Ligand code: FAD
């Protein structure tokens with residue numbers, strides 16, 4: 001065999017796994033069908049969306065909060081082409097960084113579509129039509145996911161778009177209709193609402209981000225409503241039609257009526273599907289399940305033991321850091337180590353403003369599982385740091401075991417929640433109790449004091465500043 005490990009797909013799971021393999025002395029190749037490395041996350045996901053979230057937030061603050069800070073601006077304008085161009089530069093620099101890391105770690109980078117010839121052989125079909133075949137002792141499928149849609153909402157990438165097109169619009173929509181008020185809807189809806197678009201969410205469920213703790217969805221909705229958004233919860237889309245300069249979305253209301261929403265763009269953000277097209281899984285003796293996922297065991301091995309799979313193409317949360325952990329896990333497993341991933345402690349973040357971040361059980365889950373629990377909450381409006389920055393929306397909610405006081409879940413909506421959640425992850429990895437956190441010094445004034453206060457509230461209802 002030419003390689004110890006061949007990795008198909010260079011997203012966060014694939015490239016992290018490749019680097020860890022190389023660190024462990026395994027001869028490694030990575031195959032990527034696009035010219036740039038980094039997968040969905042770096043090219044059309046995490047990084048470009050955060051670049052536009054930051055730019056749009058600056059604009060929004062300049063327009064709505066600077067005056068109160070005593071900063072006067074005149075003639076404020078959105079330069080969307082510049083925002084998109086800055087985003088593109090951020091993406092280019094980041095993906096080039098991955099190419100640098102591949103070279104530094106002596107990983108062979110091969111561009112083209114990878115497909116199985118047999119369980120140890122992968123053929124790479126390059127953009128110019130030429131082919132290369134390589135063999136590996138171990139193979140990792142890290143091919144990620146693609147946006148999902150339904151027949152009633154056919155994507156044309158012009159008026160009916162996915163997140164990929166929404167990250168590169170040439171003009172701010174007048175009216176953006178978003179199907180699905182999940183993570184992508186919330187983030188990209190925030191971007192365009194901040195830039196002045198009218199945004200309407202049509203959502204199957206009864207709240208935004210419905211899979212997270214219900215308190216978070218309710219609070220987030222309040223914040224996004226302030227940006228002027230409309231919500232159609234418990235509504236069902238029956239048809240989406242491109243009418244040239246407009247798009248029409250037909251919707252069934254909960255009381256059995258039919259309404260039509262007209263906008264200039266319709267973003268379909270109803271989830272993503274695992275991507276295995278073109279892999280020729282059968283040649284390796286594999287097949288995807290009926291939802292397109294590749295089945296793996298607890299060691300991330302497929303039914304063919306030397307073929308592993310990770311990230312969005314397998315079960316679990318579709319998150320970059322989950323895929324990264326799995327890349328490391330597979331590399332270490334191949335090298336004979338015994339790694340571990342604590343899946344329940346993978347944090348989940350929505351990069352709206354305020355940000356939403358969570359780890360562990362939701363209140364709905366502890367109830368459902370019959371775990372005795374208590375809660376403690378603390379609102380950011382009671383925090384000096386938050387008042388100083390005028391970021392007073394949101395709260396920290398802590399769930400702790402009723403008898404042992406062990407922290408079971410932490411749910412934050414508020415300023416810098418995305419960074420704050422790391423403390424909760426560490427606490428829970430070390431199985432801290434709410435009282436443990438409430439006895440640790442948190443610098444003042446910081447947003448993290450809200451976590452300590454929520455832990456005090458959960459310990460014995462003894463928050464100090466409330
Ligand atoms: P991917 O990143 O999807 O990479 C798979 C790679 O495999 C791709 O480059 C693809 O071209 C390549 N490939 C596929 N088939 C083949 C083949 N046959 N041959 C060669 N190459 C192939 N997650 C977060 O944690 N935080 C965020 O803030 C966040 N924001 C997001 C924003 C958006 C708009 C989107 C769409 C997603 C976001 N995600 C975020 C999710 C995150 O992008 C994914 O969970 C993550 O990229 C999954 O990593 P992966 O390695 O499994 O696959």
Ligand code: NAI
Nearest residue numbers: 180181182183184185203204205269270271272318349350
């Ligand atoms: P999602 O699963 O977060 O949300 C989809 C939403 O669409 C749900 O609320 C669902 O109820 C709704 N829905 C489904 N079918 C519908 C229909 N027919 N009509 C109306 N509503 C419908 O999926 P989303 O937002 O597309 O994102 C895909 C994945 O990408 C996420 O699950 C997440 O893992 C990842 N992602 C992560 C981000 C982050 O970590 N910050 C940011 C963006 C994406």
